[in-house]
Amino acid sequence: MADIFKPEKGTQVLDAVKWAVSNKASLEIIGQGTKRGLGRAVEAKAVLDMSNISGITLYEPEELVMTARAGTPLTEVQAALDDANQMLAFEPWSPKSIYGAEGGTVGGMFAANVSGPRRILAGAARDHMLGFKAVSGRGEDFKSGGRVVKNVTGFDLTKLMAGSMGTLGVMTEVSFKVLPKPEKSRTVLLFGASSETKAMIAAQSSPYEVSGYAHLPRSMAERSSVDYVKNAGQDVTAFRIEGPAPSVTVRCEALRKLLAPLGESVEELHTTNSQALWAEIRDVSYFTPEKQIWRLSVTPSEGPEIAKSLNGEYVLDWAGGLIWLALDPSDDAEVDKVRGAMQSGHATCMRAADAVRAKIDVFQPQDTALAALTKRVRAGFDPHGIFNPGRV
Amino acid sequence: MKMPKPDQDIIARRSEIIRRLQAIVPGDGVITNENELSVFECDGLMAYKQLPMVVVLPESTQQVSNILKACQDMGVKIVPRGAGTGLSGGALPLADGVTLGLSKFNKILDIDLDNRCAVVQPGVTNQAVTNAVMDDNFYYAPDPSSKIACTIGGNVAENAGGMHCLKYGLTTNNLLGVEMVLMDGDVIRLGGKHLDAGGLDLLGAITGSEGLLGIITEVTVRILKKPQTARAMLVGFDTVAAGGNCVAKIISSGIVPGAMEMMDKVAIDAMQRFVDSGYPLDVEALLVVELDGPEAEVDYLVERIEQISKDVGSTFLRVSQTEQEREQFWKGRMSAFPSIGRISPDYLTMDGTIPRHRLPDVLTRMNELSEQFGLRVANVFHAGDGNLHPLILYDANVPGDLDKAEEFGSEILKLCVEVGGVLSGEHGIGVEKRDLMGEMFTEDDMKQQQRLKCAFDTSGLLNPGKVYPTLHRCAELGHMHVHGGKLPFPDIPRY
Numbered sequence: 001m002a003d004i005f006k007p008e009k010g011t012q013v014l015d016a017v018k019w020a021v022s023n024k025a026s027l028e029i030i031g032q033g034t035k036r037g038l039g040r041a042v043e044a045k046a047v048l049d050m051s052n053i054s055g056i057t058l059y060e061p062e063e064l065v066m067t068a069r070a071g072t073p074l075t076e077v078q079a080a081l082d083d084a085n086q087m088l089a090f091e092p093w094s095p096k097s098i099y100g101a102e103g104g105t106v107g108g109m110f111a112a113n114v115s116g117p118r119r120i121l122a123g124a125a126r127d128h129m130l131g132f133k134a135v136s137g138r139g140e141d142f143k144s145g146g147r148v149v150k151n152v153t154g155f156d157l158t159k160l161m162a163g164s165m166g167t168l169g170v171m172t173e174v175s176f177k178v179l180p181k182p183e184k185s186r187t188v189l190l191f192g193a194s195s196e197t198k199a200m201i202a203a204q205s206s207p208y209e210v211s212g213y214a215h216l217p218r219s220m221a222e223r224s225s226v227d228y229v230k231n232a233g234q235d236v237t238a239f240r241i242e243g244p245a246p247s248v249t250v251r252c253e254a255l256r257k258l259l260a261p262l263g264e265s266v267e268e269l270h271t272t273n274s275q276a277l278w279a280e281i282r283d284v285s286y287f288t289p290e291k292q293i294w295r296l297s298v299t300p301s302e303g304p305e306i307a308k309s310l311n312g313e314y315v316l317d318w319a320g321g322l323i324w325l326a327l328d329p330s331d332d333a334e335v336d337k338v339r340g341a342m343q344s345g346h347a348t349c350m351r352a353a354d355a356v357r358a359k360i361d362v363f364q365p366q367d368t369a370l371a372a373l374t375k376r377v378r379a380g381f382d383p384h385g386i387f388n389p390g391r392v
Numbered sequence: 393m394k395m396p397k398p399d400q401d402i403i404a405r406r407s408e409i410i411r412r413l414q415a416i417v418p419g420d421g422v423i424t425n426e427n428e429l430s431v432f433e434c435d436g437l438m439a440y441k442q443l444p445m446v447v448v449l450p451e452s453t454q455q456v457s458n459i460l461k462a463c464q465d466m467g468v469k470i471v472p473r474g475a476g477t478g479l480s481g482g483a484l485p486l487a488d489g490v491t492l493g494l495s496k497f498n499k500i501l502d503i504d505l506d507n508r509c510a511v512v513q514p515g516v517t518n519q520a521v522t523n524a525v526m527d528d529n530f531y532y533a534p535d536p537s538s539k540i541a542c543t544i545g546g547n548v549a550e551n552a553g554g555m556h557c558l559k560y561g562l563t564t565n566n567l568l569g570v571e572m573v574l575m576d577g578d579v580i581r582l583g584g585k586h587l588d589a590g591g592l593d594l595l596g597a598i599t600g601s602e603g604l605l606g607i608i609t610e611v612t613v614r615i616l617k618k619p620q621t622a623r624a625m626l627v628g629f630d631t632v633a634a635g636g637n638c639v640a641k642i643i644s645s646g647i648v649p650g651a652m653e654m655m656d657k658v659a660i661d662a663m664q665r666f667v668d669s670g671y672p673l674d675v676e677a678l679l680v681v682e683l684d685g686p687e688a689e690v691d692y693l694v695e696r697i698e699q700i701s702k703d704v705g706s707t708f709l710r711v712s713q714t715e716q717e718r719e720q721f722w723k724g725r726m727s728a729f730p731s732i733g734r735i736s737p738d739y740l741t742m743d744g745t746i747p748r749h750r751l752p753d754v755l756t757r758m759n760e761l762s763e764q765f766g767l768r769v770a771n772v773f774h775a776g777d778g779n780l781h782p783l784i785l786y787d788a789n790v791p792g793d794l795d796k797a798e799e800f801g802s803e804i805l806k807l808c809v810e811v812g813g814v815l816s817g818e819h820g821i822g823v824e825k826r827d828l829m830g831e832m833f834t835e836d837d838m839k840q841q842q843r844l845k846c847a848f849d850t851s852g853l854l855n856p857g858k859v860y861p862t863l864h865r866c867a868e869l870g871h872m873h874v875h876g877g878k879l880p881f882p883d884i885p886r887y
Contacts, residue, residue: 004887015882021872022879052885062644063747063778085646113588124588126596127565138872142840143833148745150562150779150817152551152600153825153832154859155841159564159596163588180646201506207529207617209685247689254686299585301506321587346590364590369578373847374592380843383872392591 002028003046007053010133010141010172016048017170017386018139026389029166031071031105034095035112039165039362039391041354050107053172058147061086065130065147067175070107077106081178089179090125091116091278097285098293098351107171113163116282117212117240120318126162128177134161134169137382147175160377166388168381182242187212187274188255192234192264197304199262200319203239204300206258208251212240212278213319215304220286220315226277228267237263240278284324286315291326292333292352298323298345306341329353335360363392393440393481393823396857398488402468406445409468413448413490416458421496423447432473432491436538437481437824439740439794444471444485451496453571453579453609460607461577463490469853470575472603474515474546477538479741480822482550482602482858492607494545500524501610507585509568510615514545514608518552521613530615533560536818537726545608551600553818555651555725558776559684560616562818564599571610572598575849585612597844602820603855605848619684622650623694624721627701628675628708632656633752635677638704639775640749642681645700647693650684652776653725656755659732659770659783660724666731669724670717672708679775680725682718728772728783736768736785740797744808745817748778757807758782765800767793779817780808806831821859829861838862843869 005016005027020027025045030036032051050071058067061084068077074092081087092114096102104114110132115124131145144157161168193199196215203210214237221229221236229236239259241251256266269277280286287293291313298306303320313326327334333352346364349357366374378385402409413422423429424446434441450456463470469489476483485491497513500520504510505528510521518539521532535554536542542552548570553562560566569583582595589595598605629635635654642649655663660678664671671678683693694711701709712718724731732739746754755771762769768785782804786797805815809831816825829838838860845852846866856863 003881005882006885006887008885012882012884016884019879019882049887060747060749062640063749064643065747113593115588119587123561123565126588126593127561136840140836140840141834142837144837144841146745146812146814146832148747148813148817149777150553150557150745150774151814152602152816152818152820153814154821154829154838155604155844156551156564156596156600157841157844159593159599160844162596163593168592179648183646204508205505205528205617207620207686243685244689244692246692247686250686250688297586297588297590299507301504318587344584345586348590366591367580369574370580370582370591370594373574373578373580373594376847377592377594377597377844380847380869381840383870 002044004049005046006049010053013053013170013172014135014139014141017135017137020046020386021137021139021384024384026386028388029170031108032073032103034101034104035099035108037099037351038112040357042388042391044389048170050170051105056080057173064178065175066178067147067173068106069173070105070171072106074104074106074109085181086178087181088128089118089122090128091118091282092125094283097283106174110162110174111164111166111171117214117278117317120213120321121209121211126159129158129162129174130177131158131175132161132171133173134171136169137384137386145175149177165392167378167392168387170387184245184248185240185242185271185274186248186252187269187277188239188241188252188259189228189267189269190237190259190263191232191267193237193262196235196237197301197320199237199259201301202258202262203255204319206255208241208255209243210239211242212238214238214281215316215320217314220313223286224277224280226269226273228269228273229277234264238277240274281315281317284315287313287326290329292329292356293350294325294327294333294338294347295350296323296325296338296342296345296347297321298342302343309341310338331356332360339364395486395823396863398486402488403445409466410446412462412466413446413459416462417448417450417455421449421451423449432476432485432493435476435481435483436479437484437822440481440484440823442485442487444491445488447491447493449493449496453573456573456607456609457577457579459492460573460575464575464851464853467853469856471855472549472607474543475517475541477542478546478550478820478822479743480816480820480824482820482822484823486857494543497609504585505530508615509585509612511610511612512544514611515543518542518544518547525615529618531618532613533566533616534563544611544613548599548608548611549601549603550820551818553779555653555774558652558774559648559650564596566614567595567599567611568614569612570595570598570608572606572608574606575851575854583612600820602822602859604845604859605854621687621690622682622684622718623690624712624718625681625694625697626670626708626710626721627679627681627706628672629677630675630707632677632755634705635679636748636751638679638701638706641700641704642697643776645696647696649681649776651682653680654678654773654775655725656771658768659728659772662731662735662770663724663727666734667723667727669720670710671724675708680721725772732770732783732785738786738788740784740786740801742782742784742801742804743816743819744805744813745777745779746808746811746813748775750811754780754807754811758804761800761803765796767797767800778813802828823858826859827861839864839869846870
């Protein structure tokens with residue numbers, strides 16, 4: 001059993017890393033450990049548990065900015081945002097359906113660049129992260145970015161930290177952009193699209209500012225908790241419209257008109273149903289627990305065909321640009337077949353047993369030049385590879 | 393402003409270097425005569441000039457790769473350049489360096505409306521991307537005021553913003569992929585038509601890297617559908633504080649306008665006298681707010697902002713009734729630079745970002761500084777996102793005036809950092825703000841950033857002397873101060 005360090009203040013994080021550097025020991029960095037199934041299992045000398053480095057240190061709703069220590073529970077962030085009628089516009093998914101654990105921390109969310117359906121309109125977690133403080137693998141405090149949105153002051157290390165899976169440094173504090181919640185949210189459903197590709201392109205080429213495009217094949221739609229979707233008896237393509245009330249009404253109507261000729265029929269979901277549907281899509285709640293899950297980021301117009309060619313269960317998000325694929329368990333999660341189906345983009349094995357993940361490249365392999373560059377970048381932050389060894 | 397001392401050995405080898413470059417780029421792609429070189433002697437930061445040793449204008453990725461390889465081999469520095477519109481001196485040439493211009497990379501390679509993206513070469517202008525898709529009612533959102541001339545490659549290098557980035561994001565939020573060449577000649581591709589590059593977000597890291605990490609040879613950008621309608625509002629106030637308060641109220645009420653610009657009295661007067669934009673001359677602060685989207689939404693938001701403006705005590709309010717009037721409201725703001733140019737022989741354009749609510753304090757202190765230095769200052773301000781552009785008016789023919797203006801500018805930027813902001817919102821650090829980096833970052837912060845450069849450019853030959861005040865050798869940056877003995881377990885709660 002590895003030692004668990006549980007620092008209570010920033011200087012102790014620094015001490016823990018300094019200890020690891022001088023003892024050539026490795027550290028697994030965790031918040032609440034909700035996404036440990038993402039990447040390969042880490043075998044480290046000690047665990048650095050950041051959950052006590054916690055608390056919102058700055059929240060100025062009128063400035064659309066929040067700063068929180070890395071271990072701050074997302075539930076706490078959510079509650080503060082709810083009070084001010086604001087949100088994380090990138091709509092992070094809950095790890096519950098995929099990994100079985102609820103919750104998560106601010107640091108974990110940004111380190112994994114967790115973004116949901118609204119990513120296509122509002123950007124990913126990385127687009128909302130403004131700055132951070134961290135300890136490098138050299139045992140030094142460093143920071144980058146700030147608390148303002150417009151900033152070209154030195155290299156944007158903030159983007160680099162987002163999605164780095166804790167391999168560059170231990171973040172201790174993060175500043176990020178928050179946005180007002182939309183006044184109203186509705187969803188236009190297209191049943192039995194003759195081509196979901198064409199329907200999603202048509203909506204994207206419209207000026208109606210759709211904030212979510214998803215496609216559920218019939219068998220997935222049947223697993224929905226929303227009756228209109230569950231009982232559709234055919235494929236369901238969903239388009240979310242958000243904004244001020246008068247605008248939402250007009251845009252929904254226009255979108256219905258645009259989509260009606262492209263499928264069997266159209267329907268409209270109002271607030272409660274609309275929110276329930278997008279929460280399901282966001283959290284990928286359609287697959288049973290034994291399935292292995294892949295996440296493919298591809299050219300959107302190619303998504304539907306790629307998804308169909310893989311002979312598994314799937315749901316499309318991001319107008320086809322994101323495929324959530326579920327396969328029956330196998331020794332290698334059918335890695336070659338999955339990556340072989342894509343011309344470009346990247347595929348991540350989101351869920352499979354430790355042994356399977358140990359055997360395959362969980363994250364998309366890179367060509368030689370890019371892999372070499374990535375390695376040099378990592379070495380610049382963590383020359384001894386003490387953070388999360390083996391995870392990516 | 394001190395630049396690294398030119399290496400006389402390199403300058404002595406100039407003809408050999410020219411021959412090597414001519415072997416890679418045949419024809420007129422290598423510029424060596426002084427008259428032609430003088431075109432490249434500065435960028436938009438015109439106070440600093442330097443003739444480059446030689447200019448090379450390649451036209452293929454292979455040529456760029458060969459040039460970089462050859463220069464690395466010879467130990468020759470490279471300064472990348474797009475259209476040279478940058479305002480912070482990022483493309484300032486070096487006496488012992490090759491300026492690598494990308495003007496021949498001017499083709500639009502692929503317009504993919506189905507995937508809402510365009511693939512273009514880096515020398516294509518910002519406006520040309522919009523022009524290429526506007527017949528289909530699409531556009532490219534980031535709109536720096538130099539958009540007619542500035543290039544997409546330069547936009548990536550500086551993470552260019554503009555008036556509309558409040559709602560639509562900066563370059564970094566509208567960029568999907570690049571092809572770039574590293575100093576050792578390696579060609580890499582980051583991102584593509586899909587969202588979120590796999591692996592480390594190197595695409596994010598190279599955006600705004602001011603030509604220090606690589607040469608971009610292809611860019612994929614997100615294009616957006618044009619909003620159905622847009623209307624602009626002019627809202628005037630008796631005090632700057634009231635204007636700032638109005639901005640805060642609009643944002644906190646949940647409205648994110650397409651653009652929200654503010655200007656102070658000096659700027660309003662200069663603009664209105666330059667071109668009739670309908671600006672009132674009896675206000676201390678003026679907002680230009682633009683709402684875009686479906687007509688129903690725009691009308692609704694205009695009404696709400698009218699109400700907010702009245703509530704905070706606006707003294708002037710006009711809403712555009714026609715597209716022509718909307719354009720008129722913008723004319724003044726769009727001509728900020730020429731209109732200031734008419735009231736002063738020279739001016740310095742500053743670019744800091746502050747938390748919005750600190751605006752009244754910052755402007756008050758700026759006016760105090762203005763008196764102290766004896767120089768006028770006009771303010772235009774991307775109010776929605778706190779990006780401040782004080783224009784310091786001076787006369788280069790008055791001895792000492794430029795020095796005074798620069799010192800004044802430094803004080804303003806220090807003030808921005810002091811109130812929680814940053815040195816540059818969208819113009820970049822370049823050489824202009826290089827020596828102020830220490831106001832925001834510790835030595836360790838800057839060393840960590842420079843280690844990123846070492847990963848991309850081990851030789852340190854790409855655009856040296858920009859952004860970072862102290863040049864460190866990569867070997868030195870890689871050195872670790874490890875304790876001789878092992879540290880005992882630290883005093884941290886353990887389980």
